[in-house]
Amino acid sequence: MVKAITDGVVIFSGTANGYGGVIAIRHIINDGVYIAVYGHLKPSSLVKNNTSVSRDQSIGILGAGNTSETDGERKHLHFALHRGQELNLKGYVNNQKDLKNWLDPLSLIFTE
Numbered sequence: 001m002v003k004a005i006t007d008g009v010v011i012f013s014g015t016a017n018g019y020g021g022v023i024a025i026r027h028i029i030n031d032g033v034y035i036a037v038y039g040h041l042k043p044s045s046l047v048k049n050n051t052s053v054s055r056d057q058s059i060g061i062l063g064a065g066n067t068s069e070t071d072g073e074r075k076h077l078h079f080a081l082h083r084g085q086e087l088n089l090k091g092y093v094n095n096q097k098d099l100k101n102w103l104d105p106l107s108l109i110f111t112e
Helices: none
Strands: 008-016 020-029 032-041 058-060 078-083
Touching (some): 020 058, 032 058
Antiparallel strands (some): 008 020, 032 078
16 A cells, blocks of 8 residues: 655546556645655556545555556556656656756655
């Protein structure tokens, strides 16, 4: 079972190349807007688009490895956090410039 990191609203729930099943949730964290992407999930288990979710609420389950549920990948959660309102489902980028608004999730938890 995959759970939401905090309260938010589902802005995408479906399938996408590179992920199989994927859900994107708009969260407000420390007064900032972030989009969390949770990938490689079983499409039929996903919370529906435009649903409000709460922290620790189940939003889906991991898809079966090496199937269309995970876009052929091994069974694992792909989690990414992007600053801003824009839905961005890029799982991987080729240069530093494209990483500008992607965050290390731990940086929101452990700040010095």
